[in-house]
Amino acid sequence: MILIKTKTILFLILFIAFNLNVWAQSGNCAAKGATEYMKNLYPDIFPNQFLTEYTSPPLINKTLSVSVYIVLDRDSNENVSHSYIESSINGLNKAFEPVGLSFRICSYNTIQNYHYDTFDFSKNEDREMYDMYRTPNTINLYYSIEYEQGTFFGSSFPGDFKSDCIFLKKTAPPQTIIHQFGHLFGLVHTSQANDELVTRALPLANCHKAGDRLCDTEADPFTNYADPTEIVTECKDKSNLKDSNGDFYLPPTDNYMSLYPPPCTVLFTPKQYDIIYYIYKTYKSYLW
Numbered sequence: 119m120i121l122i123k124t125k126t127i128l129f130l131i132l133f134i135a136f137n138l139n140v141w142a143q144s145g146n147c148a149a150k151g152a153t154e155y156m157k158n159l160y161p162d163i164f165p166n167q168f169l170t171e172y173t174s175p176p177l178i179n180k181t182l183s184v185s186v187y188i189v190l191d192r193d194s195n196e197n198v199s200h201s202y203i204e205s206s207i208n209g210l211n212k213a214f215e216p217v218g219l220s221f222r223i224c225s226y227n228t229i230q231n232y233h234y235d236t237f238d239f240s241k242n243e244d245r246e247m248y249d250m251y252r253t254p255n256t257i258n259l260y261y262s263i264e265y266e267q268g269t270f271f272g273s274s275f276p277g278d279f280k281s282d283c284i285f286l287k288k289t290a291p292p293q294t295i296i297h298q299f300g301h302l303f304g305l306v307h308t309s310q311a312n313d314e315l316v317t318r319a320l321p322l323a324n325c326h327k328a329g330d331r332l333c334d335t336e337a338d339p340f341t342n343y344a345d346p347t348e349i350v351t352e353c354k355d356k357s358n359l360k361d362s363n364g365d366f367y368l369p370p371t372d373n374y375m376s377l378y379p380p381p382c383t384v385l386f387t388p389k390q391y392d393i394i395y396y397i398y399k400t401y402k403s404y405l406w
Contacts, residue, residue: 175395177218185253198288258283293380304397309340316365338369353382
């Protein structure tokens, strides 16, 4: 009886998780509803030991296909070079190499409807584009010049159309694609919530249930700021902010999933690679 109830609860948890989205809004990107995503997902799917101790999973050893869709402007210009996109994929492969994932462009496609070159997420125009232009079982990567509601967009789980697509601005910095693929494989922002304490020493540490819920990413108070560049000099935090214990924040300005300027972001942590591995094996192994 207990086993049946446990399986039922787990099924309900996974069903809810399937319908959670990671939205990218103004700025680098911001996760809509991702605080609830973290609070409801990680504690239930991953045991506490998984979140607090590095499990060193095996390499995935898989190359996934990416279908690129470029929206043309009124004059039928792409306004983004293939060399720029390929360079971004090369950087993406370096970032995901430690977990054994790589990506290759399997096709370039153009979208003739120039209205999608500047479109509005709030009007579900992203869904319209996806329904008309996509390649099943691949990651669909869309390039437009501007979005009315949202700068970048990504999603983590199957269950709705956003599970295998990413929307990027044609002018996005190269590191942005790494950040968005992080979302695609289950990662949220290091500043997901600013309730995380700096200390990692028990019993005070709350990194397993606050912030991004990963204890090898430093507590990040970015949500207190409208613009991360206002507190970063030479990729170092100059805010002198303290947490509720009086400890100075030393945020992970070098982490791909932070919202600090792209030149600063250069790494994922071991626990983030654990999440990427788990999400691929559990939810995204259908990708070619």
